[in-house]
Amino acid sequence: VTKSGLLCTCLPQAPAYHLILEGILILWIIRLLFSKTYKLHETYKLTEKEKEDLIEEWQPEPLVPAISREHPSLNYVVVTGPPSHKIVIDGKECINFASFNFLGLLDNKRVKQKALASLMKYGVGTCGPRGFYGTFDVHLELESRLAKFMKTEEAIIYSYGFATIASAIPAYSKRGDIIFVDEAACFSIQKGLQASRSFIKYFKHNDMEDLERLLKEQEVEDQKNPRKARVTRKFIVVEGLYINTADICPLPELHILSIFLFVMNLSFICGIKPSYHSCSMQIDDIDLISANMENAVASIGGFCCGRSFVIDHQRLSGQGYCFSASLPPMLAAAAIEALNIMEEDPDIFTVLREKCKQVYMALQGTPGLKLVGVPFAPALHLQLEKSSGCRNSDLQLLHNIVHYVSHVCSRSPRGKDISSAPHKDGSSLSYTSASQKITTLWGEKKYIFCLLFKKDSLHVN
Incomplete structure (x- = not known):
């Protein structure tokens, strides 16, 4: 059988609309190859009078506007x-x-000496995230010491305090989940809520009755669609010391209502003894604790602590942990020395x-x-x-x-x-x-x- 005979036997078997469609596509491709992507518009030439009018109307302005000498x-x-x-x-x-x-540790001589010694040993930075050659022995030691200080199973450190809670919240709460949060939450918590893309329900500041009302309303909604309720995660986010209002969270009352995952931010009282020690709450009653090392600890960065299976999830899901350069070793060494001072002189x-x-x-x-x-x-x-x-x-x-x-x-x-x-x-x-x-x-x-x-x-x- 010749090639021409084989071609003739194959062509009649194809439907006519199929051949027409292929022909149109071939013509369309040829047109795209040889046609221009845009049309050139004819340039409009200004007359000499129009040019002079535009020049006369133009009023030059300073690059920097004038500022009053009374400006703060x-x-x-x-x-x-x-x-x-x-x-x-x-x-x-x-x-x-x-x-x-x-605690006056910012200018402590012991903290400074440890930071300088670490600088001479490790250099300035780590040049990589924790998962990519950015983990040093001082990072592991600091995480162990923080977990011991906070009386938790495990801790994880971040290189920037603001990014700690802002990364921890979206690591657990995703689109479709529900977060109950105090309306006086700090700015870093607000950014974490935005990044989570979850459904946010604000309750009045330190008003446990209002929180209970929201929880009861959510319970009614869950009963309408039990299947959806089983896959929807729910969180409660509060602060230990609200920097926007200067008061503390009512932990005993909140503990009674806390039937969901409980996230607590201690950024502004880290190093001043966790506030849950002042009531009958146990550390395991709080699913996740986030804190800032840039205040009382006199260093840079932040950390989260809690149970091991909760913290390990952040090592693969925490945006600030996975994609940001790890904490400089000298700052980790400074934080360790600050913890030493706290433990030596309670x-x-x-x-x-x-x-x-x-x-x-x-x-x-x-x-x-x-x-x-x-x-x-x-x-x-x-x-x-x-x-x-x-x-x-x-x-x-x-x-x-x-x-x-x-x-x-x-x-x-x-x-x-x-x-x-x-x-x-x-x-x-x-x-x-x-x-x-x-x-x-x-x-x-x-x-x-x-x-x-x-x-x-x-x-x-």
Whole structure:
């Protein structure tokens, strides 16, 4: 059989519409190969008069707009030296009340020496994530020490404190899951909620009745579709110390309602003894604890701790763990030495609590101001007792108070640095007001809190 005969026998067997379709496709491909992807438009030539009119209408503007000399960015103070519990502002030594260095370890000599020794041994960075040649022996030692300090089975460290809880939440909660979260949650928790793409249900701040209402409503929804309820995971996310409100989470009441996976963020009280020790809760009652090492531990990074099977899941699912360079060894060594100091001298926690109570009592009853917080917490909020109704006016009044205190302190040999802390715009405005954050420090034998007010000069009502 010849080739032409074989071709003739095969062609009639193909349907006619099939041959027509193939022919159209071949013609379409040929057209795409030889046709232009865009049409050239004819250029419009301007006349000389039109060009002159455009030139006359053009008004040049400066690359940088004019800024008033009263702009806050142009009126700044010069801080000399490290940001420890004592700072030098414009050549004058002040006690820093705006620091999260609760235990005074930021400028501790032992911590610095360990960090320098680790720097000489390992170098600056690891140049890779933990899963890709970025794991050093100090990382494993730090995880072991943190798990022991927190009395948990296992711990995992992240190279950035903000990314810790923001990576931990989406590692477990996915699209379709449900998260019950306090409306006063910090910004890092909010970003973790967004990354999880889960269904978020906010309950009123520290309002366990409102949380119970949401749980009962969810139970009714689950009964309508039991099959969906079995595959939908549910989480409760809270903070140990709410930095937006300066109060603590009611753990005993929450423990009774906590029938779902329980995630707790201790970023702002890490190293100041876990708050669950103050009630009847067991560590296993909290499924995941997240904390920040950039405050009391005086290092960089964060960690999560809990049961081994919970923590191991993050080693393959935590975005900040898998895709970010691991914690520099010198920072891990500094954190280990900070833990050594805490374990060798546990009295520093008692001293800190006493200082917190002293400052809390000293600020009570200040005319025109309201103190928000708990006596044993190292962070407090000073708020205006009566708001003017305008946020900008309230902030301006707080700035006037700060400037007045700075002026009074400038006459004395010692000063106090008090800076305003206006919260960012957004959903947080619904539960916080313009305030001053005053943080107490360990390491000073005596505090003379220099808040002196004159109603006539400050117009505090």
